[in-house]
Amino acid sequence: EKGGYDHFMLKEIFEQPTTIYDCLRGRLDAAAGTITMSGIQQYADQIINANRIVIIACGTSWHAGLVAEYIIEDLCRINVEVEYASEFRYRNPVINKGDVIIAISQSGETADTLVAIESAKEKGAIILGVVNVVGSSIARASHAGAYTHAGPEIGVASTKAFTAQLTVLMMIALKVGYMKGSLSNERYRRLLNELDAVPEKAAWVLNHHEHIKAIAEKYKDARDFLYLGRGYNFAIALEGALKLKEISYIHAEGYPAAEMKHGPIALVDENLPVVFVATKDVYHEKVVSNMQEIKARKGKLLAVITEGDELSKTICDDVMIVPETDEVIAPLINVIPLQLLSYYIGVAKDCNVDMPRNLAKSVTVE
Ligand code: F6R
Secondary structure, three states, rough: OOOOOOOHHHHHHHHHHHHHHHHOOOOOEOOOEOOOOHHHOOHHHHHOOOOEEEEEEEEHHHHHHHHHHHHHHHOOOOEEEEEEEEHHHHHHOOOOOOEEEEEEEOOOOHHHHHHHHHHHHHHHEEEEEEEEOOOOOHHHOOOOEEEEEOOOOOOOOHHHHHHHHHHHHHHHHHHHHHHHOOOOHHHHHHHHHHHHOHHHHHHHHHHHHHHHHHHHHOOOOOOEEEEEEEEEHHHHHHHHHHHHHHHHHHHEEEEEHHHHHHOOHHHHHOOOOOEEOOOOOOHHHHHHHHHEEEEEEEEEEEEEEEOOOOOHHHOOOOOEEEOOOOOHHHHHHHHHHHHHHHHHHHHHHOOOOOOOOOOOOOOOOO
């Protein structure tokens, strides 16, 4: 049932070109310029006119929400907040009638997320679920939503469910931005084409897995890792760090790259690998100067970079190359090399990658 792969996690990482395609199928029609999502369509007026959108999730699903915050604010010009479900539910949050809540959950059974949306619902919010497991509690508690169609995820660490969540959230942002008129027709069409091309580009990244395995071998004995990114890639830095912690038990932290000089840079020495998510986008020049700051302090410099970025390649000790895409779509591709890096480090350290210690696939207790 592992389909010839050593672990479910590896199988699920390699399934991503297919799961992303399945998620887009029947919804995105790049040639026609349409996105069909009936659950979103049903609440279109309320979403377009929402005062704010609050995204509620935990863990990796929360990271998908953080990417979505940047994209929805950019494309839809709607105020978005991303909340840890456990914090949101206990702090007597302000919820007004007409607020739109997006709950993101692979399992659809995470207790904190479920209770948070139930109480928001009582206060008059509209709840949209972005859920993988069909018929799960969070799916049922939502007014509408969109399933991620990633299929069963067996590995405890979330991989293909995360990229499917990003795919759905990107489609929602594109659809709402276009309907609202905050997104130009030209940019909308370009982003549809880029999203349509993701399965192929994800497959390209996976074809280079041997190179990432070699990088894993080189850094597997590090005690700590730092992951840095800005803008759309900030959340991917957090997700890269979380995946490494879970799978290899190496301590890792993710930060916005520019926050580094406000504290974490004190950690940098010749033993610390620092992984930048540094693909070409509006922040790129600034990210490169952040990379130079690490290099000047003798940190080991690793980065996910865009194909053809020779400058970053010369600065870094090791690079993981991804094909070029629009900056809004890039997080979806950039996370894949980081999933592979964590997997190969975990395997090199003989960890139980499919079932890391102390973790459960769905957290149905508070
Ligand atoms: C990380 C991981 C967890 C889950 C979190 C939320 O790899 O799997 O952080 O993302 O427990 O779970 P769901 O998405 O099922 O609500």
